[in-house]
Amino acid sequence: MRLLEMDALSLSKKISRREISSYHAVRTYIDHLNTINPILNCLVEDRFNEAIEEAKKADYTLTTGEAKGRLFGVPISVKECFHVKNMATTGGLSYRAGSREKEDAEVVKRLRTEGAILLGKTNTPALCFCQETDNKHYGRTNNPWDVTRTAGGSSGGEGALIASGGAAVGLGADIGGSIRFPSHFNGIVGFKSGNRQVSQEGNFPYIDKPEQERMLGIGAMSKSVQDARLINEIIAYEPPSARNLDDFKLVYPVPHHRYPINRETFQLIASIRDAFDGELAEEQANPPFFEEAAHMWQQMMSVDGGADMAKLMSDNEKASPFSEFMKEKLFRSSDVHSYLSWALIGTKLFKPNQKQMKQIHASLKRGDELLDDYLDDRILIMPVYHSPAPLHGELYQELFSIRKTFLNYMPYIAYANVWGLPSLTIPIGMSKEGLPIGVQLVSRVGHEEALFQLGEQIEQRIGGYQRCQKHDSKKEEVEAELV
Template sequence: MATPTRPTELWQLSATELASAVRSREVSSVDLVRSCLDRIEATNPRLNALVDVRPEEALAGARRADEQVASGAELGPLHGVPVSIKINTEQRGHATSNGVAALAHRPAEGDAACVTALRTAGAVPLGRSNSPAFSFRWFSTNDLHGRTLNPWDAERTPGGSSGGAASSLAAGMTPLAQGNDIGGSIRFPAACCGVVGVRPTVGRISDWAPPAYADTPEGLVELDFPPTVHSCAVQGPLARTVADARLALHAMTTPDLRDSSGVPAVPPRPRPAGPVRVDLVRGNPAVKNHPAVDRALDRAAAHLTDAGYEVDELADLPLLTEAARLWALLITEDIRPVLPLVHQVGGDDIRTALDGHFAAAAALWGERPTLRTYIDGWARRATLITRLQELLGGDRLLLTPVCAEPAFEQDADITDPDRALRLFPAMWPMTAVPVLGFPAVTVPVHIDEGLPFSAQLIGGRFEEDLVLDAAQAIEDRAGVPPLWA
């Protein structure tokens, strides 16, 4: 294991270190924003992780942050720290393009609630992170902004849909990133790029946003979002360390009753009295793990055992297998009504990718599931949520792969229909979690074959701190160095 290089530049420091340094006046927010801008200039032309970077806007925000420090004002936990915002998230003055030209001409009039929370915590937005068109691929390329590369290997996906966020973090452009997740879109990119991704419990971080519109041939259309977006999608942080991810998660925690799934307050969670139990769920009967994936799981389990966790291995957990299958039903049927709009304005790549998605779902549920099947799917979802919460409670975690494969080769979902069909079963650990709404974290475990490999930890509802404690135990023992070390 390589010995991490001592940071010599501000952009190399963690968000926790930077927030402390700004608060104590050791550094200014302007200096650290300039350091990140220099890093963006050096690395982003190759990676294309961030788009719509506005240096003067970011520096103006940094100057305001420094003025607050000088005035003795009360400072938030992320005061003066740069953060990227995803292109599918409303940020005032910036178009919520979602990688689609038809959405790129109307600057948002206000911030999404998660962006407001980051600003309230003192964070300084610095650049918009790239994603696939409509944020619905495990790859990050679109006709509007182009392709994002994985800084570890340009031939591998940086993940999607928060691929720009993860790539920029791994390259050192920003210390924190905002993302969102409905099918692995935080956790998978984080794993592909060797950073930490947190998917919180549904309702913990507000998903409220101002109305969104699309310019279509028929005119301006307000976009309504289907049930799975409200019930399965979450906002959350990506970071280079578990401590930074925890800091950002708590800063973003904004109970908000405008969010249809929002809770009025996050319930207090008592710490377990005894050792935390961890069930290692190695696989799914439908797919075989790549050897490097199994090696990552073995290492993660050993690190947790060393830290005092009680780890037991399960061959599989049928509940998760069923949840992943259910995701394919509910998400797919919710996409079906918006296919005409996607075909109008989305571009060739997303149309081809969705053809593969629908083919994979049809292999599980048939070409056109009935309304009765769809309704029964939502009913079964509620039962599975109850069963998983009964299993986990407040003192048990699941340890799973992130994916059965390494980071996919670029455009694997659109270059070969047979290959596209194999992606779905490989991603069962990513798709099982959103349909149930539980918290999960992906944390790097080791570098294998030149790529980072991570493990996923899943906890009971609102048990984010318990999950992050276990992720911290893995991170402390794994010692995976940053890409630049």
Template sequence: MHRRSRGNRSKARRSMVRALADSITSYDALSLAEAIRTRALSSEQVITAYLDRIESFNGRVNALVTVDQERALRSAREADAELREGRIRGPLHGVPVTIKDALLTAGLRTTAGHPKYAELVPDADAWVVDKLKRAGVIVIGKTNCSTLCSDIQTRNEIFGVTNNPWSVGRTAGGSSGGEAAAVALGMSPLGIGSDTAGSIRIPSSYCGVFGLKTSIGKIPRDGHVPLHDETHARPDSLTVIGPIARSIRDLTLCYEVLTGESTTKGAPPAPPRIFWTQDFTTQVIDDEVTRALDETFSVLTRRGADVRKVAPPFPLEKLFSTYMRLYMFECAPEDISRALLPLFFVSEAIRSPFRGGARGSYERLKGKQSVLKRTMDEFLRACDCWVLPATPSTAFVHQKTGRGIQVTSRGRMKKHSYWEASMGLTYPFNLLGNPSVVIPLARGKEGMPIGVQVVGRLGEDRKLLSVAEHVARMIGADCSDHPARLGSLLERPPRTESTLQVTSIWNG
């Protein structure tokens, strides 16, 4: 009897510890920072909770590929000791973060998912990692990415496939899919990704979290693998660095830390002027995405937002040729030959300028890009933000790269181009340079998340974050609270229902 009682008490203690850990890992980064700063929680408690969460759930999704447990715990104890002495490093003191495995981390393996870098242990941090550490963060691990960040599914020869936490048979998106899956499942409160054609926004939409694609040139990308020479590492690169989080206020905090810019404080802005587009000339949109957008449009209108449906200033799908040509000028040869180029239909008109690396062709492309940017800037002057789908459909089943994706549009199911059906609405803003925030909007078929992207004027990231937070509050989606729900989902047998359900991700 005595042994049984002791066993029951031990089981109860373990349950209590697990409940505490689950509670901690449901906080956003700003809440954790405040709890640590006020010593309501210790950094060591927080780091331990996240490491336990990783141990419990990472095996199902394969989001983290390298976990820095010993150093993370040691850094947490140091952070707690500094607080006891009245010292604080910055606004994220003692808070855990994860970093996409394409950004250099001193003393911690960085592979970019490529066998060439399988054993690379950098001596120095990428610029963004160093900046975050100076603000007090503790890096707990690296997250999976597609090979050389060149696919919109996350998989590579070294670490394999990352699964979507809402349905492990589906993709988490890419190339920052590991980050989005980790944040969604509560294995990290905040992650850093990169985005060349949608690599932050697609995973954020597919996994139901918030993501920020910053304006071109806002955040230095020094230390992003592949390691291009200085000729390729241009400040106006199509590739940008940005955060993935469970709240817009975390995106804002991270943006402030990385740029030194202070976002708008005080009272929320007046009801924003919103341009809204969900119908395109040739870009396919799945019916469940359209339905979720229709419902959200109605909610915003009822709540006093000034929402106006508009056509894009030019057909977004027509920008692909210009985007691809500029991308190839930026690429190291291994990027093209390794993964990306064979997967696109590349016409002779696109290939020919690269025979001999014609400088004139590059200058003409940059000129065309500048004209497009000016046109977009004029279009956005009449609104506070432009809302459009983040992805044409929800996360699809794991499949071979380049194979067509099934999309049901206007009641008819049809296979559409792999790239059109995934990144058709994200790559234009890499070419145009505009900032974009992804907001989780609803859940569709089989409970899969649906997201929208809120686009702002080039360089006005601060204003966009403020407006996006206001929009998110109006639709009741300003902070994610679903890590615990996802944990219980992964602990029970997978769902088999296939009925269409578009419901708020925040209400069930």
């Protein structure tokens, strides 16, 4: 197997057995990133020199018998939103470019404690507040399968990088599909953790509204389900309980004209059903509170009218989302990307009033109680989005249109966020245009291991990760082979 195709767990084992050096692994990934990044713009700040020195040290430690850690010597990447000591956390905003963080985010600390070697940080939209990855400071990230298409967001840089084999494993965050959109569009595995299962200490912007904090999940963006499990074991507060997959019923979506799914996506999800051929109990239904999910997500993202984000948007105290949006649209003169300013205008317009907030809290209380029981023995099989990766700009138009088309396209994504549920995204096939299509597996907190077990079964029976090799150099094709 080629090094660039190897997942983190497999590479870690080879390094620990001294079948391959950490230096060779790190050097190979750096060379590969230097080839693909000018095309994809996925990595926005590197620490290559430090990574090479850390790899040399790791190899020496192996000779002394003192090596330890489940990711020992393994090259990784993380989303730009996570603090890394001595690196910038800009949120895609130029005025923050000179900042340097004093310590690692909690999740980064945990990964490095296990021996991981960080190659660098990956691109996001401004303040991670869009499902397309583009900002005024670093620019746009392209989908490796078709550079005219979106890599998704907000972990779009991570999605494009892992899809191309730019690191052994990566880390993302998700408050509105930010792990799952890029995983689906780029053809990788992605895991969104459940409500408050992973520390967000050192995540920027920090989420301090309880309605929003419950929606945030942090997890692996990877080449395999086993890596997603491993990363979750490392960064989660507590390990999930072990439940046998046979205890669960698989719930497939009911097609509905209000919530479109294109034919290829529908057929690939149906292929999961065919692959199990009745081995597991199943039913076809949309879960409780499914139809309300998209609207509730919008309200919960708007609880303060975007006031906190607007303060972070610019170092100009007089700047407002509306003024920055008009400056950009009329004169192309704003430092704030229009994706962010338009989104903040929306959060102000849709800020829930006091009565609506009471309704939200009542719905959350009722829904949490109902779903805790409903999902006790069920795993939801859901599409991530109604189609493969759209052209640049089209996803933004669908999700941020004044026609509220997000109500049609967001329920499958918003569901896991609103209800604080863990969700595992797995690639299950390709469209006729050669674009990846994924599926998400969703259940309640505590059932993560069942999701991983089902995900591994789907990998074995249907496919899983296939690295995009479109942008490899000829030199790499020779040098990346393991001998």
